[in-house]
Amino acid sequence: MIFHGMTVRQKALDLLDSGANGADVARRLNVPRGTVSYWLHMERSKRNICPGTRTPSCHRCDGVGLAGADYVYLLGLYLGDGHISQPTQHRVPSMMITLDDCWPGIQDEAGAAIHKVFPDNATCRVRKPGCRNIKVYSKHLLCLFPQHGPRRKHEREIALEVWQQELVDANPWPFVRGLVHSDGCRIINWTTRMVGGVRKRYEYPRYWFTNVSDDIRQLYTDTLDKLGIKWTHCTRAGKEYNISVARRASVALMDAHVGPKY
Template identity: 65%
Template sequence: MQLHGPEVRRKAIDLLRSGVSNAEVARRLKVPLGTVSYWLHVDRSKRGECPGRPNPKCPRCDGRALDEPAYAYLLGLYLGDGHIIQYSQHRVPSLMIACGNVWPGLMDACQAAMQAVFPDNSVCRVRSTGCQNVKVYSKHLWCLFPQHGPGYKHERPIVLEPWQQRIVDAHPWEFIRGLVHSDGCRIINWTTRLVAGERKRYEYVRYFFTNKSDDIRKLYSDTLDKVGVEWKVTRRGRDPFNISVARKASVALMDAHIGPKH
């Protein structure tokens, strides 16, 4: 491979800046056309003149407006079924939210929220067994999801930053909906009652949220308290990982704002 010294590169840049074409510079200096094109790209990049779409802005770094309701929902999804990863072959990390194939409406809502939060980035879906991962690449994922870290979420502290808590306080139902859509469900329970000497079947709606992280469950229950939803902890064996909403008035509130997944 032929190496070209800084003097040759400087002459090429001077010619390119004066308006000489890439091909003519390559001919005059006996440098491959691809090398000249690369030098031109680097020079333009240093001067902020690269053609094409500008780098996406970040609400935290650049003050870009943030769609807060969409972010509150996406934050709930992330705390449940999301993760951020950066492979060695990629320069930019990716956020992936796993959405079951049985819930196409949830998949659409997740993609819409992700696109609203990252309007300058492309959102895609990656098929996997029984689900699709809704995915976006952004170098600002760490800024918007500071809860990211090594290992499982239930093995490390999960605490909202003050600016995140402000958004959740302003849009609690969107946050609750994201958590329920990730690690929750709406089911119909049944029991029997003795009525006038006859045992009859009685059905009632119940919401469940299940997560191993004490911190994430507390974020969910604290937000339920703020919107007036009564809840209780139910155990599966010895593990108190389930939060149940079963009282009629509270279920009505959840149905009005959340409803069943679809």
């Protein structure tokens, strides 16, 4: 085993701090790449800097600016198809947004939103049968998503904090878009009517949102109300888990700002 002195270590840290990447530093100083990463990790831990970043990057802890529209879109995705895991074998919490492979465009949009909200953290996609887990690690996940807690979402209270509600009020459509992209859809309904003694078939678009949590459905409908969207509760199989938007003017607004999954 080769031991490198403090002079080499400090030179490596100085190079990293000046913007050089780990691989270049390792080659320049003839030090294993893993050693350079370890030095960087220990230096960041000593300075209480977020793993994987060079500077603190938390809106709540450090006052760093937050991409509001991207955040509320990601919040909508999280409330529908997201999950935060507390650290066990990993050193920081992780968030996964599970999205169907039928909608690769939404997977891309989710990855882009995560990158905007966590610009200093790498994202990854974990392949699962029929879906992808869009994943990010950050010790500040619980700061930005305080809705995390024990038990499933519909078994605990889900309420936005004041600062979150202010962001949703300022960016209502991205929030609705995130919720629909996770637990909603745009479909074509049909019905029949008697016209002049002849039964005719009529088709019309409708937006569905289905979530077992009363609180999450309330967040969705409260936002629709503020946007002037007309909605109704729909009971299916005896359960009022469904919110329908079918009025022509309301569907037109949803089409303009949300649209079908893609």
